[in-house]
Amino acid sequence: MKFSDKAQYLRYLLSRRGMKPIYVILGLTYDCNSFCRTCFNWEQLRKDKEHELSTEELLKTIDSLDDLLFVVMSGGEPFMRRDLPEICEALSKKKGAKQITIPTGAVSPDAIARQAEQILEKCPSTQIVVNISIDHVGEKHDWIRGVPGCYEKAKATYAKLNALKVRFPNFTLNVHTCLCTFNVDDLEELTTVVRRDFPEISFHSFEMLRGDQPDKNIQPITTERYREVLPRLERYWQSFPKYDGFLKFVKIYSRQVELRVLEEETQVTPCFAGTISGVIDARGEVRMCELREAVGNVRDVGYDFGKLWFSPEADRQRASIAAKECHCTHSCFMSSSLVFQPKTWGKYLASTVTSFLGA
Numbered sequence: 420m421k422f423s424d425k426a427q428y429l430r431y432l433l434s435r436r437g438m439k440p441i442y443v444i445l446g447l448t449y450d451c452n453s454f455c456r457t458c459f460n461w462e463q464l465r466k467d468k469e470h471e472l473s474t475e476e477l478l479k480t481i482d483s484l485d486d487l488l489f490v491v492m493s494g495g496e497p498f499m500r501r502d503l504p505e506i507c508e509a510l511s512k513k514k515g516a517k518q519i520t521i522p523t524g525a526v527s528p529d530a531i532a533r534q535a536e537q538i539l540e541k542c543p544s545t546q547i548v549v550n551i552s553i554d555h556v557g558e559k560h561d562w563i564r565g566v567p568g569c570y571e572k573a574k575a576t577y578a579k580l581n582a583l584k585v586r587f588p589n590f591t592l593n594v595h596t597c598l599c600t601f602n603v604d605d606l607e608e609l610t611t612v613v614r615r616d617f618p619e620i621s622f623h624s625f626e627m628l629r630g631d632q633p634d635k636n637i638q639p640i641t642t643e644r645y646r647e648v649l650p651r652l653e654r655y656w657q658s659f660p661k662y663d664g665f666l667k668f669v670k671i672y673s674r675q676v677e678l679r680v681l682e683e684e685t686q687v688t689p690c691f692a693g694t695i696s697g698v699i700d701a702r703g704e705v706r707m708c709e710l711r712e713a714v715g716n717v718r719d720v721g722y723d724f725g726k727l728w729f730s731p732e733a734d735r736q737r738a739s740i741a742a743k744e745c746h747c748t749h750s751c752f753m754s755s756s757l758v759f760q761p762k763t764w765g766k767y768l769a770s771t772v773t774s775f776l777g778a
């Protein structure tokens with residue numbers, strides 16, 4: 420990450436009031452070609468496709484946003500939107516998005532690689548991050564994702580995407596795992612095999628299962644178990660030297676804060692959902708965060724995002740969030756909030772000095 424990007428964080432840190440979000444989770448589709456037993460969105464999937472925002476509607480909505488730092492695509496499977504390159508181009512060229520992150524179940528290697536190549540060609544000034552979902556190894560991964568041969572397809576997707584890195588220095592390829600009772604006892608195997616089968620990734624992140632999954636035999640891990648495995652994961656994460664130092668620090672720090680949220684059952688640091696970050700879903704609903712009720716639909720306000728973002732209902736939710744009437748361990752909102760807190764910067768600088776002196 421360039422110094423100018425870090426300076427932009429600091430600018431927003433000082434002037435975030437009255438702004439539209441600079442960290443947007445953009446739901447593109449509820450269509451998906453995976454059938455995950457841990458899906459938090461399973462009741463929405465593969466329904467009412469005709470109600471999803473068209474390309475034109477999405478572009479009009481994007482036009483009404485201010486400049487962006489981070490965009491995280493959500494779904495469904497974002498690569499199933501054929502207009503994904505066009506949407507990314509609008510975010511990059513019209514809104515100056517510094518980073519666009521696209522998660523994928525990696526079920527269609529050729530189609531994903533083709534789309535990724537187009538996105539990289541259209542967005543030379545934006546960091547494009549693709550996160551391949553890997554929830555276990557081999558047939559266990561196939562089982563939890565509900566797709567026979569899914570693990571081998573993920574390896575094929577990785578090989579095709581990794582080949583693009585030579586031509587596109589703005590491309591980052593990661594692996595992401597949903598941590599749950601199904602895989603927590605096999606972390607040694609999982610991390611070893613990810614290192615073997617996806618050797619050139621920049622980072623391997625983990626997110627806790629959020630609950631409300633279709634297979635109730637698979638559950639979120641307990642706070643005690645998380646406390647046990649976190650030091651192990653932190654050692655593992657330190658073994659990714661290519662990943663941006665600040666982003667790695669935030670990812671690790673946010674996991675530590677997450678543990679405190681579980682232990683104390685409150686927001687232990689302020690959540691900036693509704694100020695720094697916001698959500699637009701595939702059907703045009705606008706939310707402060709993925710876990711709160713929508714404040715309205717862009718279709719009802721002429722695709723003018725600001726009319727919903729600065730509405731009385733949005734203000735009411737912002738007040739509720741500031742009063743800590745909710746708490747969660749949602750990693751997107753945790754990371755985006757921590758990035759804009761002075762305490763995080765202090766800790767980052769201290770850790771940088773410590774490792775420099777220890778080197």
Ligand code: SF4
Nearest residue numbers: 451453455458495524
């Ligand atoms: S890939 Fe994502 S949206 Fe699709 S089934 Fe899995 S968790 Fe759900």
Ligand code: SF4
Nearest residue numbers: 690708745746747752
């Ligand atoms: S604490 Fe969690 S539930 Fe509450 S607003 Fe923030 S992200 Fe949403």
